[in-house]
Amino acid sequence: MKKRTYVALFLSAMALFAARVACANEDSYPNKPITIVVPFSAGGISDNQTRLIAEKLSKAFKQSVVVLNKVGASGMIGAEYVARSQPDGYTLLYGTHGTQAANLALYDDIRFNPPKDLKAVHSLWRQSSILVTGSATPYKTLQNLIDAAKAAPGKINYGSAGKGTQTHLAAENLQSVAGVEFTHVPYKGSAPALTDLIAGQIDIMFNYPESTTQFIQQGKLRALAVNGANRLTVLPDVKTMGELGYPDAALEGWSGIFAPAGTPDAVISKLAGEIAKATHDPKIEASMKKIGSFTMDLSGPDFQKFVESEVPHWRSIVESSGAKNN
Missing domain, CATH: 3.40.190.10 (Periplasmic binding protein-like II)
Structure with missing residues (x-):
C-alpha cells in the first residue's frame, strides 16, 4: 500500500514539475529564433507579406525570425511540415484560404487535417x-x-x-x-x-x-x-x-499565421498580440492597400472559427466549378 502511495506522490510531483517547466517556458517565450514557413515561392505576394511580419516580430521579440520557403503541392508541403513540427511556437505557417480550406476540396491525398492540425494564431490580410x-x-x-x-x-x-x-x-x-x-x-x-x-x-x-x-x-x-x-x-x-x-x-482570398495544434494558448496569445500590432503599422497598411490587401482583425478562437467556416464555403465553389484535381 505504501509503495502505491509513494508512486502516486512521485507521479504527482513530476506532473507539477512538468507544469511549472511548461509555464516557465511560456513566460520566457521566445528565447530562440522563430521560423515562419511560407509554402510558396520566394518573391511572391505571400513571401513579401511574411517578411514584413517577420521583421516586426523580430524587433518586438528581440529574436531572429526566419522566413523559410517550402514549396509544392499547392502549399501543402509547407503546411504539413508545420503541422508535424513541435508545438512550441518556434515553427509557424503563413497559411491561406488555399492551404486551410480550398485544398481540402481540391485534393483527396492530403495526409493531415489543416483545420485540426494547425492552430489559428492571427489573421493577416484579405486579398482582392x-x-x-x-x-x-x-x-x-x-x-x-x-x-x-x-x-x-x-x-x-x-x-x-x-x-x-x-x-x-x-x-x-x-x-x-x-x-x-x-x-x-x-x-x-x-x-x-x-x-x-x-x-x-x-x-x-x-x-x-x-x-x-x-x-x-x-x-x-x-x-x-x-x-x-x-x-x-x-x-x-x-x-x-x-x-x-x-x-x-465577390471571392476574396485571405491569409494568416498558424501554429501546430497543441501550441500553448499563452504562446498563441503573445504571438497574436504582436502580429496585430504589425498588421496595423501605418506604413504596412498603406503598402498592402496598394496591392488590394486589407487588414483582417481575427485572433485565436475567432480566427479558428472563421477558418472552419471557410472550409464548406470553398468546397461548394470547388464542387460547382469542377476544379477538383484528383
Missing part, C-alpha cells in the same frame, strides 16, 4: 482581385460582359493561373452567381495568361492588383470590377462586385 479585359474587347462594363455571355454561352473565354487557383475559382463563382457560361483557358501561372489577355488571345481574367494595375493605368487593360469588399486606393473609380449588383460574386 480585379476582373479585367483587353482594351480592344467590346466589354466596357461588367453588365456588358454578363449580357454578352448570356447571349452566347461559352463564347467568351477566360484565362487563369491554373485549375483550382483563386483566379480560376473567382471566374467560376461569377458564372454561378450571374447565370452565365464562360470557357476556361488554364495557364501555368498568371503571367502568361496576362500576356495573352493584353494580346487579345483571351477575353477576360481575374488577377491580383500588384501585377495588373500598371497595365490598367497604361490603357492596355480595362478594369470591370474589384472582386472584393472594398474599392482599391490605386483604382478608386473601379467599383466592387457588390456595388455593381453582384455581391455574392
Whole structure:
C-alpha cells in the first residue's frame, strides 16, 4: 500500500514539475529564433507579406525570425511540415484560404487535417482581385460582359493561373452567381495568361492588383470590377462586385499565421498580440492597400472559427466549378 502511495506522490510531483517547466517556458517565450514557413515561392505576394511580419516580430521579440520557403503541392508541403513540427511556437505557417480550406476540396491525398492540425494564431490580410479585359474587347462594363455571355454561352473565354487557383475559382463563382457560361483557358501561372489577355488571345481574367494595375493605368487593360469588399486606393473609380449588383460574386482570398495544434494558448496569445500590432503599422497598411490587401482583425478562437467556416464555403465553389484535381 505504501509503495502505491509513494508512486502516486512521485507521479504527482513530476506532473507539477512538468507544469511549472511548461509555464516557465511560456513566460520566457521566445528565447530562440522563430521560423515562419511560407509554402510558396520566394518573391511572391505571400513571401513579401511574411517578411514584413517577420521583421516586426523580430524587433518586438528581440529574436531572429526566419522566413523559410517550402514549396509544392499547392502549399501543402509547407503546411504539413508545420503541422508535424513541435508545438512550441518556434515553427509557424503563413497559411491561406488555399492551404486551410480550398485544398481540402481540391485534393483527396492530403495526409493531415489543416483545420485540426494547425492552430489559428492571427489573421493577416484579405486579398482582392480585379476582373479585367483587353482594351480592344467590346466589354466596357461588367453588365456588358454578363449580357454578352448570356447571349452566347461559352463564347467568351477566360484565362487563369491554373485549375483550382483563386483566379480560376473567382471566374467560376461569377458564372454561378450571374447565370452565365464562360470557357476556361488554364495557364501555368498568371503571367502568361496576362500576356495573352493584353494580346487579345483571351477575353477576360481575374488577377491580383500588384501585377495588373500598371497595365490598367497604361490603357492596355480595362478594369470591370474589384472582386472584393472594398474599392482599391490605386483604382478608386473601379467599383466592387457588390456595388455593381453582384455581391455574392465577390471571392476574396485571405491569409494568416498558424501554429501546430497543441501550441500553448499563452504562446498563441503573445504571438497574436504582436502580429496585430504589425498588421496595423501605418506604413504596412498603406503598402498592402496598394496591392488590394486589407487588414483582417481575427485572433485565436475567432480566427479558428472563421477558418472552419471557410472550409464548406470553398468546397461548394470547388464542387460547382469542377476544379477538383484528383
